[in-house]
Amino acid sequence: GAGVSQTPSNKVTEKGKYVELRCDPISGHTALYWYRQSLGQGPEFLIYFQGTGAADDSGLPNDRFFAVRPEGSVSTLKIQRTERGDSAVYLCASSLKGLGGDTQYFGPGTRLTVL
Amino acid sequence: QKEVEQDPGPLSVPEGAIVSLNCTYSNSAFQYFMWYRQYSRKGPELLMYTYSSGNKEDGRFTAQVDKSSKYISLFIRDSQPSDSATYLCAMPGAPGGSQGNLIFGKGTKLSVKP
Numbered sequence: 001g002a003g004v005s006q007t008p009s010n011k012v013t014e015k016g017k018y019v020e021l022r023c024d025p026i027s028g029h030t031a032l033y034w035y036r037q038s039l040g041q042g043p044e045f046l047i048y049f050q051g052t053g054a055a056d057d058s059g060l061p062n063d064r065f066f067a068v069r070p071e072g073s074v075s076t077l078k079i080q081r082t083e084r085g086d087s088a089v090y091l092c093a094s095s096l097k098g099l100g101g102d103t104q105y106f107g108p109g110t111r112l113t114v115l
Numbered sequence: 116q117k118e119v120e121q122d123p124g125p126l127s128v129p130e131g132a133i134v135s136l137n138c139t140y141s142n143s144a145f146q147y148f149m150w151y152r153q154y155s156r157k158g159p160e161l162l163m164y165t166y167s168s169g170n171k172e173d174g175r176f177t178a179q180v181d182k183s184s185k186y187i188s189l190f191i192r193d194s195q196p197s198d199s200a201t202y203l204c205a206m207p208g209a210p211g212g213s214q215g216n217l218i219f220g221k222g223t224k225l226s227v228k229p
Contacts, residue, residue: 004158033216040123042203042219043159056216091158101147101166104217106158 002026004107006092012113013082021077021110023092029105031098032075034067035091037109043091049075050098082114118142121204121220130229134191138204138220141185148180150189151203153222159203163189194227201225 005024013019025032030051035043045059049069057067064082069075079086089109095102121138128134136150147166151159163178165171165187171178177190191198201222208216 035217035219040221042119042121042205042222043217045208045216045218048216059216093158101164103161103164106151106160108156108158 004092004094004105006090006107006110008110009108010111010113012115014115015082015084017082017114019079019082019112021079021090021112023075023077023094023107025073025075025092025094026105027073029094029096030072031095031102032069033093033095033104034075034077035093037089037091039088046077048098055098079112082112084114087112087114119204119206119218119220122223123221125224125226127226127228128194130194130196130227132194132227134194134198134225134227136189136191136202136204136223136225138187139185140187140206142206143182143185145206147207148178148187149205149217150176150178151205151219153201153203155200162202194225196227196229199226 007022032049034046037043047067048056052072064080067077089111091106091109093104093106095104119140150163152162153159165178165180168180168182175192179188201224203222204220205217208218
C-alpha cells in the first residue's frame with residue numbers, strides 16, 4: 001500500500017511569511033508524528049497526535065508552530081512569521097497505535113528554506 | 116549531556132568490511148531500541164528493533180543492547196556499497212515505551228567503497 005506522503009517536497013519562503021506543510025499518513029494509522037531534521041542532526045520530535053488530538057506537543061519550539069489533524073488522518077504543520085532558523089527538513093511519521101514498540105513509518109520530508 | 120549520543124562520523128570502509136556503529140544513552144528507563152537507516156534526501160526507515168538487553172540478528176545486520184552500560188551497537192557484516200547511508204539510533208522518549216515519540220542520535224554517515 002501507499003506509504004506516508006508529504007507535500008510540498010520543497011518549500012522556499014521569505015522571512016516573516018506563513019507556511020503550511022501537509023502530511024498524509026498510512027491509512028488506518030492512529031498515531032502521527034512531526035519531526036524536524038537540521039543538517040547533520042538526527043530528527044527532533046515536535047508533536048504527536050493520537051487520533052485528532054495532540055497527545056504531546058512538548059517539542060514545538062515556540063508559539064509560531066502549530067499543527068492540526070482535524071479528521072484523524074491528514075495533518076498540517078503551520079509555521080507563522082518564519083525565521084531563517086526554521087530552515088530544515090520537516091519529517092512526518094505514522095504508526096499503527098502510537099505505542100513504544102510500534103514501527104514508525106516516515107515520509108520523505110518537506111525541505112523548508114527560509115530566505 | 117544529551118539523552119542519546121552518537122558519533123556522526125563520517126565512516127568510510129571498503130566493501131566486505133564489518134561495520135560497527137554505536138550509541139550511548141543516559142535514561143536507564145529506555146526499553147526499546149531502534150536503528151533507522153536514512154538514504155540521502157529520503158526519510159528514515161526502520162532497520163532493526165530490539166526490546167531490552169541482548170542480541171538480535173537479521174541477515175547481515177546484528178543489533179546488540181547492553182543496558183548495564185547504556186550502550187547499543189549495530190554490526191553490518193559483508194558491507195555493500197548499497198549500505199552507504201546515515202544510520203540513526205533511536206529510543207522512545209517516554210520511559211517504558213508507553214508513547215512512541217522517538218529520541219534520535221545525530222546519525223553516523225557510512226560510506227562503503229567498492
